Amino acid sequence: MYGVIWHAVPEAFTQTNASGHTFQCSRRFVQRFLLCNLDWSLRKATRAAQKYPPNVNTVLLHTFLLFAHVIRDEDIPAACIVNADQTQVVYNAGGQSTWNASGERQVHVLGLDEMRAFTLLVAASLSGDILPFQAIYDGKTSRSLPDRTACGYTEALQLGFLLEFSGSDTYWSIQKTMQHFVSQILAPYFRTQIELHSLPSTQRCIFQIDCWAVHRSAEFRNWMAINYPWIIILYVPGGCTGLFQACDVGLQRILKLAIRHEAHNDVVAETLAALSDGTAPEDVVNDQTRPTLRNRSIDWLLRGFHAINQPEIVTKIMTGTCALPAQGSGEQTLLVESEVEGDSGADSWVEVESDLDHTVAEVTAVFLAANSAAEAAQPLNDALEADSDDSDDDFVHVPVRLLLRLRTPVV
Template sequence: MIAVITERAPQLFDHELGDGTRFRCTESFWSLRTGTRTAQKHPANWKDIVEAAFLREASCIRDYNIPAALRVNTDQTQSVYAPGTKTTWNEKGVKQVDISGKDDKRAFTLVPSISASGEVLPMQAIYKGYTTQSCPSPHTPAYIEAQKLGFSLEPSGTETYWSTLETMKNLVNKIIAPYFEASKAKLGMSEEEKKHQHSIWKIDCWSVHRSDEFLTWMKRHHPNIIILFVPGNCTSVFQPLDHQAVRPSRSRC
């Protein structure tokens, strides 16, 4: 290892550290470390904020008589095509460990949803690009199965793979609203009852979700869907999917 570094980066041996010492390629100086990043910081009064959000949700359930099947939580997560290693060699004792290229990934956004009754809804996947050529080919393994399950695979229409206002509208029209209507039928509601029955959709307080354009669109086209926001920087304690599904899956990558 020393020979490789000497050949490819000899300047490292002339670099002085903060304590006046120089780089040394020894096991006492370096160790194999896992990459780290600053943890999400909760607001100082996060317990009060989460309690208020909980009471708001409880009051909606009580006032509108909303059963578990009509309460859905949606999250968004980055899905990397080929996850790399999370470890690197770094100086012993260093608390913050950055891995070069770790965030330079080819990925897509997966949008999972689950009801309070435990039913997993079809997922939406957002791919970078402007046409369906950016999405998986119909010849991709499991593509037909995904279509039968109601998965929505679509381009972002931008230079990123993040959800947009349009993809959020598609999510509601193709997945969220149809699920609520199907669930009302399963619950044995009459056509008249379906018209007046409310549902709850819990999502992050992301800028697109909170935009006047999106909220106005929801009120106009889906007035019986009540949107409840997960308080900012509280997803790890009040976002069911983030706490029980998305975050654990990230830690296994």
């Protein structure tokens, strides 16, 4: 809709109203337009919620004590502690809701069943560094990777990104890709930190990951013991990813929002290009082929990397504290929030769909101001509900660089 309006009435985005604001194709505007013209309302799909172990507090306390024990006994500094998390990045990400006729019983949400995706491994150190990304694409040859001519490809390589094909029809990480991550990203990072901080050559380091099948397999653990005996593997307890996995609790919310914003920019630019070429609005079809989306994914990753590669964000995530019930007087402090309040199946903050109404900077500011993981996970006030019916449209941010890109004549 943004692309169509920009093509038909471009001045709408530059003229100001009585309040001094410029028009933006906000969620509130879309709601009113679709309701008044098509009698469509916002319909939401449902999904199963994650369940935590019944003794989750005990499990997390034991995990924390093990973590503290290793840090104390091995004298491990913050720069030598890395948490890593693998996440799925969907090529054509859709939300949990869509616009459809009011009262419709069967609602199809575009992108909800999208299976085309790739795996992204995100790692951060306790000292505030984001390690280079590893992206794993399905396929058996290098032809399954983004083209070297893809926008942002050179910058990604300069940042140390590791782009790999899985060697199979799936995009999941396997023994080979995990070993490549350790040998090409993790171990070099640790060695650099050891040298930078003048630590002994025998310095031990911590690598915290999920207890996923590949991670806890005898093959991977034996390979680590033989090749990197100085790296200690500590696992996030099963079913506790949303509570004790630092790269999942916080970073993913900002990262995925930045990725989705960049993907949206691609759709807007493509729509405008088609309209400029004379295509009727109702005939515009966005290119959803795998090669095109795969090439675009490089820019998505760069946008996400720069959004989270800020020490204040990383250290906030890695050192956010909460209190566990203490035996006796006083309280025990954890590196992450472990008290589960309310519904144990509450959505993780990665799925906060109302974030799409806000900029990455706004969501980041809310996160940095939070005093706990639960507080930081709360969605921003939805402008659809916060504004009264007679108020001005709410305004969402449109990047200046996108406007300049859209104004560039299509050749």
